[in-house]
Amino acid sequence: MNNGSRRRAPYDEKGKMKLDWGSLKRVLGYLKAYRARLVAVAVCILVNAIAGVVGTMFLRTIIDGYITPVLKDGMAPDFAGLTGTILFMASIYVFGVFATFLQNRMMVTASQGTLKKIRDDLFSHMQTLPIRYFDTHQYGDLMSRYTSDTDTLEQMIMSTLPEVCSSAIRITSAFCAMLITSVPLTFVSLFIVTLVMFLSRRIAGRSGRHFVGQQKALGELNGYVEETVSGQKVVKVFCHEEKATEEFRKKNDALCREATNANKFANILMPIMGNLGHLQYVILAIVGGAIAVSTGGAALTLGAVASFLQLSRSFTMPLNQISGQINSFIMALAGAGRIFEVMDAESEEDDGYVxxxxxxxxxxxxxxxxxxxxxxxxxxxxxxxxxxxxxxLCGKVEFFDVDFGYNEEKIVLHNISMYAKPGQKVAFVGATGAGKTTITNLINRFYDIADGKIRYDGININKIRKSDLRRSLGMVLQDVNLFTGTVMDNIRYGRLDATDDECVAAAKLAGADGFIRMLPEGYSTVISGDGSDLSQGQRQLLSIARAAVADPPVMILDEATSSIDTRTEMIVQRGMDALMKGRTVFVIAHRLSTVKNSDVIMVLDHGVIIERGDHESLIAQKGQYYRLYTGAVELE
Ligand SMILES: Nc1ncnc2c1ncn2[C@@H]1O[C@H](COP(=O)(O)OP(=O)(O)O)[C@@H](O)[C@H]1O
Ligand SMILES: [Mg+2]
Incomplete structure (x- = not known):
C-alpha cells in the first residue's frame, strides 16, 4: 500500500523537472471548447501587462515635463497639466485592474467547465474498465486521481497558466520599455539578472534531487498511515500500537530529513533573489544617477532614471516568480498525466453479438x-x-476443458469440465485458494478463459454481449456492498425498472421484510457509509433481496453466509433457499451442511475437480469429501 512512490514524478533520473508535453496537449485540447473566452483572457492579460508598463512610463513625463522645469529652470508650476497627466496615468492603472477582473471571471468559468468535463470523462471511462484493472490498482491510488490530482490541475488551469502567460508578457513589455528608456541601464540590469539566475540555477539543481526523495518519503508515510487507519482493529488486537508508532516515527524522520534538505535550498533561493533585487535597485540608481549628472541630463533625464528604476522592478519581479510558476505548472501536468493514464487504460472489450x-x-x-x-x-x-x-433463456451452463490463469505464469484452473442443467444446484467445495471463486468469475466473464469453452444455453459465452450475459446471472457474495440511498434504492439496484411492490416482494422472499419494517423509516431509511449500522446478516439479506428483484435464471452464491453467525445463517439460509428455487445455482460454502442437498457437488483441489457426485455417492466413495464431511480433514 504505497501510493505516493508509484506516482509519476515530474522528474527525470537526474532529478531535473521534465514537462509532460502529451498531457499539456490534452489539457489544451479540453480548453479548446472555451476558445473564444481564452482569447478574451489573453487580451485581458496583454492589456493589464501593457497598462502597467505604460503607466510606469508616465512617471518620466511627469518628472521631466512638470517637475524638473519647475526645479531647474524656475518655471511656474503647471498644476492643471500635472493633474491631468496624473489622472490619465491613474485611469490606465484602473483600466489594467478592470482587465484583471474580467480575466479572472472568465478563467473561473473556463477552468471549472474543463474540470467538470475531465471528471466526467474519467468516471465514465472508469466504468468501462475490466475487473482486472481494479485488481491491479489500489483504491486509494484511484481515489487520489479524483481528489489531489484534479485539485492541482484546477490550480494550474485557473491560476498558474494565466500567471505564466502574464509573467511572460510583463517581462517582455518591461524589457522593451527599458530598452526604449535607456540602453546602457538595460545592459547593467541584464548583467545582474543573469548573475542571479546562474546562482539560483545551481542551487535549484541541488534541491531537485532532494525533492524526489521528499516525494518518495511522503508517499511511504502516507501509505503507512492509510494501512494503519484501515487496519486499526488489527493493530489494537495484536497490541501493535507502540510498534506502529515507532515505525511511523522512523518514516516521519526520513521525510523530515529529505524535506529539510529540499526546502533548505528552496528557502535560501528566495531571500537571495530578493536581496539581489534590492542590490540591483541600488546599482541602477548609482549608475543611472552618474550618467544623468555627468551628462547634465542630455544622455539620461532624471525622469528616465526614475521610471527605469520602476521598470526594472516590473522586469525582475515576474522573472523571480516565473520559475516557481513553471514548477507548479510541471507538477500539475504530472497530476494530469495520472488522470489521463486512467483514461487511457484499455476498456473492457465486448464483441458479443448475441x-x-x-x-x-x-x-x-x-x-x-x-x-x-x-x-x-x-x-x-x-x-x-x-x-x-x-x-x-433457461440457465444451462456448460464448461468444456477450461484452463485459466490470472496471469501467464500461474495456471489456476486445469481442465474444468462440468454442466449445470436449468434448475440444478451445483456446489463447489474445496480449500481456500482451490479456485472456486475463479470458476464463477469466468461464468460472468470478469476474466476470459485461456483455453476451452463455456456455453450458456448452448451458446459460447464469448458470443454473448457482456451486459446481457451479466443480466442473466445473479450474484450474492460474502462482502456486501451497499450504496448511499434508501433501503428501497438498494434493493432496486438489482433491476432499475422494478416497482416498489416488486422490491417489497423481493424483500419478503429474501426474508428481509421483517427487519426492514423495524427500521426507523422502513423502506425509506437512508443507508450511508456502506450500511455500517446494519448487522452483517441484515446486509446479506438486503443483497439477497437485490438479487431476487433482478430475477435471473442463474445464481451464484459465493460464501454468502460465511461471515454470519450460525443463528442468523438459518434466517439468511431460508432467504437463499427461496431465492434458489427454480434457478440454476452455483453455490460455494464453507459449511458442508448448506451444500448437502445440491444436485451435484464438485470437490476442487488446486484448480482440479477431484471428485463429483451427489452427497450420498460422494460419501459412499469415501474420498476427500467423505473425509471433509466426517471431519477427518478441515477445509482450512
Ligand atoms: N485477481 C487475482 N489475480 C491473481 N491471482 C488471483 C486473483 N484472484 C485469485 N487468484 C489466485 O487464484 C487462486 C484461486 O483463487 P480463488 O478462486 O479465489 O480461490 P477460492 O475461491 O477457492 O478460495 C489462488 O491461488 C489465488 O491466489
Ligand atoms: Mg473464494
Whole structure:
C-alpha cells in the first residue's frame, strides 16, 4: 500500500523537472471548447501587462515635463497639466485592474467547465474498465486521481497558466520599455539578472534531487498511515500500537530529513533573489544617477532614471516568480498525466453479438420478438447468413476443458469440465485458494478463459454481449456492498425498472421484510457509509433481496453466509433457499451442511475437480469429501 512512490514524478533520473508535453496537449485540447473566452483572457492579460508598463512610463513625463522645469529652470508650476497627466496615468492603472477582473471571471468559468468535463470523462471511462484493472490498482491510488490530482490541475488551469502567460508578457513589455528608456541601464540590469539566475540555477539543481526523495518519503508515510487507519482493529488486537508508532516515527524522520534538505535550498533561493533585487535597485540608481549628472541630463533625464528604476522592478519581479510558476505548472501536468493514464487504460472489450430479447412464446414453442415487456426472454442470435434464431433463456451452463490463469505464469484452473442443467444446484467445495471463486468469475466473464469453452444455453459465452450475459446471472457474495440511498434504492439496484411492490416482494422472499419494517423509516431509511449500522446478516439479506428483484435464471452464491453467525445463517439460509428455487445455482460454502442437498457437488483441489457426485455417492466413495464431511480433514 504505497501510493505516493508509484506516482509519476515530474522528474527525470537526474532529478531535473521534465514537462509532460502529451498531457499539456490534452489539457489544451479540453480548453479548446472555451476558445473564444481564452482569447478574451489573453487580451485581458496583454492589456493589464501593457497598462502597467505604460503607466510606469508616465512617471518620466511627469518628472521631466512638470517637475524638473519647475526645479531647474524656475518655471511656474503647471498644476492643471500635472493633474491631468496624473489622472490619465491613474485611469490606465484602473483600466489594467478592470482587465484583471474580467480575466479572472472568465478563467473561473473556463477552468471549472474543463474540470467538470475531465471528471466526467474519467468516471465514465472508469466504468468501462475490466475487473482486472481494479485488481491491479489500489483504491486509494484511484481515489487520489479524483481528489489531489484534479485539485492541482484546477490550480494550474485557473491560476498558474494565466500567471505564466502574464509573467511572460510583463517581462517582455518591461524589457522593451527599458530598452526604449535607456540602453546602457538595460545592459547593467541584464548583467545582474543573469548573475542571479546562474546562482539560483545551481542551487535549484541541488534541491531537485532532494525533492524526489521528499516525494518518495511522503508517499511511504502516507501509505503507512492509510494501512494503519484501515487496519486499526488489527493493530489494537495484536497490541501493535507502540510498534506502529515507532515505525511511523522512523518514516516521519526520513521525510523530515529529505524535506529539510529540499526546502533548505528552496528557502535560501528566495531571500537571495530578493536581496539581489534590492542590490540591483541600488546599482541602477548609482549608475543611472552618474550618467544623468555627468551628462547634465542630455544622455539620461532624471525622469528616465526614475521610471527605469520602476521598470526594472516590473522586469525582475515576474522573472523571480516565473520559475516557481513553471514548477507548479510541471507538477500539475504530472497530476494530469495520472488522470489521463486512467483514461487511457484499455476498456473492457465486448464483441458479443448475441443479445437478450423480450419475446412471446406460443403453444407450439414458436418464439417471436416483442416490443413490450413480456417477462419472457430469449437469446437473439444473428448468424452470418443473415438469419436470426432465438433460444429461450433457461440457465444451462456448460464448461468444456477450461484452463485459466490470472496471469501467464500461474495456471489456476486445469481442465474444468462440468454442466449445470436449468434448475440444478451445483456446489463447489474445496480449500481456500482451490479456485472456486475463479470458476464463477469466468461464468460472468470478469476474466476470459485461456483455453476451452463455456456455453450458456448452448451458446459460447464469448458470443454473448457482456451486459446481457451479466443480466442473466445473479450474484450474492460474502462482502456486501451497499450504496448511499434508501433501503428501497438498494434493493432496486438489482433491476432499475422494478416497482416498489416488486422490491417489497423481493424483500419478503429474501426474508428481509421483517427487519426492514423495524427500521426507523422502513423502506425509506437512508443507508450511508456502506450500511455500517446494519448487522452483517441484515446486509446479506438486503443483497439477497437485490438479487431476487433482478430475477435471473442463474445464481451464484459465493460464501454468502460465511461471515454470519450460525443463528442468523438459518434466517439468511431460508432467504437463499427461496431465492434458489427454480434457478440454476452455483453455490460455494464453507459449511458442508448448506451444500448437502445440491444436485451435484464438485470437490476442487488446486484448480482440479477431484471428485463429483451427489452427497450420498460422494460419501459412499469415501474420498476427500467423505473425509471433509466426517471431519477427518478441515477445509482450512
Ligand atoms: N485477481 C487475482 N489475480 C491473481 N491471482 C488471483 C486473483 N484472484 C485469485 N487468484 C489466485 O487464484 C487462486 C484461486 O483463487 P480463488 O478462486 O479465489 O480461490 P477460492 O475461491 O477457492 O478460495 C489462488 O491461488 C489465488 O491466489
Ligand atoms: Mg473464494
Amino acid at each position: 443479445t437478450l430479447a423480450n419475446v412471446n412464446i406460443d403453444e407450439d414453442g414458436v418464439i417471436t420478438e416483442s416490443d413490450t415487456k413480456t417477462g419472457k426472454w430469449a437469446w437473439r442470435h444473428p448468424h452470418g447468413t443473415g438469419e436470426i434464431t432465438y433460444t429461450p
